[in-house]
Amino acid sequence: MTEQAAETGRRRRGSAATREAILEAATSRFASNGYGGSGVREIAADAGVTAALVNRYFGTKEGLFAEVIERAFDSGDLLGGARADLAARLARRMVFGREDAKDISRTPMLLLLRSATEPRAAELLRANLDRTFMRPLAKILGGPDAEVRAGFVAAQITGFATLDQMIQTEAFTGIDREQLAAFLTVVLDHFIG
Template sequence: MSTPVDYVVMLPSVDLFAMTRATPRRRDAGTTRQAILDSAITAFTRHGYDGVGVREIAANAGVTAMLVNRYFGSKEGLFAEVVDVSFAQPTMVPRGSDDLAAQIARALVARTAPDAEHLGAFELMLKSAANPRAAEIIQAGIEKHVGARFTDALQGPQRQERAELGLALLAGVWLMRRIIGTSALRDVDPQSLGAYVTRMLETVTEPPA
């Protein structure tokens, strides 16, 4: 009798771990949408509405421009979402405060410091307002979020008018100190600047006699 022979089929070795590493992880819809939004917030705040395009935003998010339009409809729709998200955060005007003027002044001084690394909604506003449609979107965002928050924090008559005057003061300081970078405001002692801004804000935060 012939002796049985075991036949072994030799397969090429496969590094399963390497294959796992090489396979890109699929994003879900929520993660993809958030990546696009994060990229757009940074881009629009740094460069303004007219200074950046959908393709650049998409590239920084690791997606295609077609996918950006799929999620947000258009550049204008994406910008509207950025404005809504940015102004919804109570970073400058807190929700309820017994010392409103001083708290806002401290936040303004810190966020406009020359070495401050974070971006802000006021920077987004100031760099995009030259575009008429962007200005309309910003106006709606202000009235819906930070303007309403400021108005609700005030007592007495003409609260909305006083709140918008306060926001105009904040925007002016932000423009001069952070974007233009005038030397006096750039190099001023932070405590002194905070004291001046507090006194100016008190004219709108305190109810008129």
């Protein structure tokens, strides 16, 4: 049976499009229901494929979740620029989201909040965060307590995102977004130095 014949019939597509459909469906499910509340069958149905096809591409639900968080928490573009404007780049991303993303600015926070209480999901989140953000940031920061300072940067942006994107506190909704980015830049710059 071909890959296209294995799909449930919503539409025929190539392997890249199938993989992308599965990732989009999984991202939506994990962000809505968390790791524990999302099943491979439901994700497959959302993507218009079979559960066997999901497993063929990603191996397990754990492998699928790892790929979802890899994409959602990608911060390589933020850490690749000059250190002098790192605080401003981070602040602007948190306040304005990704320019190249289609209305998914809340997805990383939803994944974090809805899955962090699941032991295996928390382990995957921690490993991803350490590998893709904390260690590279600590290397950029250098000097004494670089790892601790990187942790404080992550704590500040995560706390900000929780209040701004999830809770939508009045303190942040009533202020000009440029001014909010400027305030967050000052806070982050304290730890970045």
